[in-house]
Amino acid sequence: MKRVFQIAMLWLLAATATPLCRLAAQEADEAAAAKAASDRAWLEREVEQGRGLKFLQPVQYRSMKSAEFRDFLKKKIRGEYTPQEVRDYSRALGMIGLVPEGVDFEAKVMEVMDEQVAAFYDQDAGLLYTFADSPLQGNLNLMILAHELTHVLQDQHFHLKQWPLKRKDNDDLVTAHMAVLEGDATMVMEKVYKRVSKLRTTLTDLGNALAQDTGKLQRAPRYFRDMLLFPYQEGRAFVEELERMGGPELVNSAFRKPPVTTAQVLHPKKFHPKREPPAPCAPDTTAEPGWRRLSANTVGEFGVIVLLRQFDHESDAAAVAAGWRGDGYAAFETGGGNGLLRWRSEWTSAAAAKRFANAYRDVVTKRNAHRQPALALELKESGSRVDVTLRAPATAGDPSGGVGTK
Numbered sequence: 001m002k003r004v005f006q007i008a009m010l011w012l013l014a015a016t017a018t019p020l021c022r023l024a025a026q027e028a029d030e031a032a033a034a035k036a037a038s039d040r041a042w043l044e045r046e047v048e049q050g051r052g053l054k055f056l057q058p059v060q061y062r063s064m065k066s067a068e069f070r071d072f073l074k075k076k077i078r079g080e081y082t083p084q085e086v087r088d089y090s091r092a093l094g095m096i097g098l099v100p101e102g103v104d105f106e107a108k109v110m111e112v113m114d115e116q117v118a119a120f121y122d123q124d125a126g127l128l129y130t131f132a133d134s135p136l137q138g139n140l141n142l143m144i145l146a147h148e149l150t151h152v153l154q155d156q157h158f159h160l161k162q163w164p165l166k167r168k169d170n171d172d173l174v175t176a177h178m179a180v181l182e183g184d185a186t187m188v189m190e191k192v193y194k195r196v197s198k199l200r201t202t203l204t205d206l207g208n209a210l211a212q213d214t215g216k217l218q219r220a221p222r223y224f225r226d227m228l229l230f231p232y233q234e235g236r237a238f239v240e241e242l243e244r245m246g247g248p249e250l251v252n253s254a255f256r257k258p259p260v261t262t263a264q265v266l267h268p269k270k271f272h273p274k275r276e277p278p279a280p281c282a283p284d285t286t287a288e289p290g291w292r293r294l295s296a297n298t299v300g301e302f303g304v305i306v307l308l309r310q311f312d313h314e315s316d317a318a319a320v321a322a323g324w325r326g327d328g329y330a331a332f333e334t335g336g337g338n339g340l341l342r343w344r345s346e347w348t349s350a351a352a353a354k355r356f357a358n359a360y361r362d363v364v365t366k367r368n369a370h371r372q373p374a375l376a377l378e379l380k381e382s383g384s385r386v387d388v389t390l391r392a393p394a395t396a397g398d399p400s401g402g403v404g405t406k
Contacts, residue, residue: 043142043192047149050191051184052248056156059149063132070110077106080166089168092295092331095341095392097363098223098307101371102395112220112228119144121151123160128152139197146192150185158255172278172300175230176259183235184251187243226306234265234302241268262302263324279326279346283387291332291340299327299343304356311363320359323352325384337394347384357386364390371395 040061048054064072077086083106090105099105119130128148154160163177164170217225238259242250250272259271261278270276278298287293299307301324308317327345347353357379368374378389 046192050188053153060127062127062129066131088294095339119148121148143189143193147185147189150188170298172298173260178231179235179265180258182231183239186236187239238265262300281326281328281346283330283342283344285330294331296330311366320355323347339392341390343388345386353384353386
């Protein structure tokens with residue numbers, strides 16, 4: 001998702017609930033506050049039953065005003081990443097083609113999160129935040145709180161501070177870890193909802209969900225949308241399949257030793273019963289004279305899917321990416337804004353490598369139809385390995401890159 005996105009969004013994903021509506025922390029009068037406390041205690045018991053774990057310590061609640069959230073979020077990001085790191089990471093993703101070149105990465109993250117956040121668990125502080133200026137009412141709001149309470153349970157039992165969610169050099173691993181956290185919380189939320197909702201309220205709840213304003217999310221670049229939703233959607237499917245194969249204990253084992261690639265999440269049999277680790281795939285990360293390294297990272301199977309889908313490969317993106325075994329990239333830049341990408345990937349066979357190589361050639365061709373000066377692609381296939389060297393000249397008037405993707 002770190003939700004983000006990877007450098008920023010994936011951190012945010014760890015702190016957000018499903019995108020439905022905002023919650024409240026407490027009402028003004030004492031009677032309403034007492035009822036809210038009673039509702040929380042009841043909901044905590046429901047979450048314990050749904051997850052099959054007990055809270056080891058009392059849940060620590062805090063409230064903030066919705067207007068305070070943006071500053072809170074920006075402070076969190078600044079505590080982990082400098083503005084230069086965010087900008088460099090964004091430029092690297094732009095070179096690959098995952099986000100529009102020159103996009104204001106942090107602004108997009110803030111915009112989408114400002115719309116989507118409902119409640120959040122701050123694992124650094126061990127606090128569950130709700131919003132003081134939005135009333136806590138209705139089944140859907142309670143389910144969002146159940147989602148965040150599940151994160152509290154996860155933290156108390158599996159010590160989320162020890163998880164590498166803030167790694168800056170392996171987006172694929174962070175995304176896979178996030179899928180376990182959010183998929184599990186989504187499953188528990190659904191279980192609680194099924195127990196507490198009644199048929200006559202289901203249509204009302206559905207209508208409330210559909211009425212939520214998600215316009216900013218829908219207008220965001222596809223990479224932002226897909227990476228935001230992956231931990232909830234594919235993560236839920238992954239956790240559901242683990243539960244089917246081995247029950248709650250297999251789910252718990254995924255917390256003790258989480259998946260390390262999105263390939264393992266997308267294909268649970270690569271996770272259990274025998275884990276299929278990623279193939280070592282390190283590109284040359286040495287900066288040439290006059291060049292500065294921006295980022296060294298991993299795209300992963302799901303990242304390849306998102307990339308190809310943005311350039312008219314909707315029908316075959318998943319099939320092409322399914323041959324992924326490992327990848328690594330390094331991105332560089334000159335003072336004048338020229339970019340260089342070295343991207344190495346390993347595939348299950350020479351045929352799978354060729355399919356990806358052909359698809360990425362097509363991606364670059366389509367990007368060049370709207371870009372001046374053009375990207376220069378060198379692509380080398382060697383058995384099951386593909387080496388990409390992409391040179392991205394700075395566009396006129398924009399030393400950081402230029403045109404966007406869908």
